[in-house]
Amino acid sequence: MSDLFTLTDEHRQFREVVRKMAVDHIEPRAAEIDANGEFPWDVARVLGENGLLGLHVPEEYGGSGADALTFALMVEEIARVCASSSVIPLVQKLGTVPILQAASEEQKRAWLPSIASGEQLISYGISEAEAGSDPASMVTTATRDGDGYVLNGTKVWTSMAGASERYVVFAKTDPDAGAKGVSAFFVHADDPGFTVGKAEDKLGIRGSPTCQIHFDDTPLSADRLIGEEGRAFYEAMAAFDHTRLVVGAQAVGIAQGAIDAAAAYVTEREQFGKPVGEFQGVQFMLADMQTETDAARGLVYQAAGKADRADDDLTRFSSMAKLKAGDTAMRVTTDAVQLFGGYGYTKDYPVERMMRDAKITQIYEGTQQIQRLVIARDMLKRR
DSSP states (O other): OOSSOOOOHHHHHHHHHHHHHIIIIIGGGHHHHHHHTOOOHHHHHHHHHTTOTTTTSOGGGTSOOOOHHHHHHHHHHHHHHOHHHHHHHHHHHHHHHHHHHHSOHHHHHHHHHHHHTTSSOEEEEOOBTTBSSOGGGOOOEEEEETTEEEEEEEEEEEETTTTOSEEEEEEESSTTSGGGGEEEEEEETTSTTEEEEEEOOOSSOTTSOEEEEEEEEEEEOGGGEESSTTOHHHHHHHHHHHHHHHHHHHHHHHHHHHHHHHHHHHHHOEETTEEGGGSHHHHHHHHHHHHHHHHHHHHHHHHHHHHHHTOTTHHHHHHHHHHHHHHHHHHHHHHHHHHTGGGGGSTTSTHHHHHHHHGGGGTTTSOHHHHHHHHHHHHHHTO
């Protein structure tokens, strides 16, 4: 791969295949998924049957071993028609990256094949009520008990909780050591003392459950520890380097879906005796929407290339991709609603859903304010 991203013929062919699958199997369900606020098991099955839930997992562990750009293309195309559905592969990657980074060979071979096949979904538990943007201040603990551990505490904002059967959970093994006291564990949904708590009633991505998860003296054997004790905080931050750019891809997909819907509408809608799309003011809006979306797309693809090469500036570029794409998605979907006029404010058209969905890309996996801190700190560190 060149210093910048390059879309190969294989990438383009893959994108077309995923787009057709999304249009045929996911788009017809998107409004219903949003309205019912229920996890789309049928979509998860389609993704699993097509090998998309293990796209990023190396072949030796049952996946496809695809590069980061291929994964970003998949999420973008799914988000273009249904943001809720795009969360499924996004979180599947987030949950597996710490395992790929730090787990033993034995753990990888035992845990990853069923996740890569889609037989099991996996979630990622790091945020707490008082430890959101500052995860190192978490209070969930994993206390030594003989050869194993006992897990106690509560995580919040856990995407796909309840749908997932497996969880990567971060807890303090040394409560007094700050970030250096955080360790990661592989938790099963049927482990004693594990329960799924309150489900959030959300503005957008309503088909993706977001819940609290609780641990009440949950026993874990020593082989559930991922990597070394006290190293997990740094692994968690490294995982975000690989998944923040995927949130950027999700945001680009949402924005492009809104543009496509708006462009089709203004071509058909007539006012003052001609299509609304012939008015210069409307054309200027569409031009700005597409230009900003293409700029965000370029930054996402560039970050994906850096992820594949393990460039030392991946952290900054992944944060920039999320920052630019998330802000763009919010502006573009808002403008799309405006172009629909009063109809844009109704559920008869998809743009109001897209506007609600876009907001989360400015919040999860680190707010836009956190991204700006990450970017600026990297810039200053390099001076």
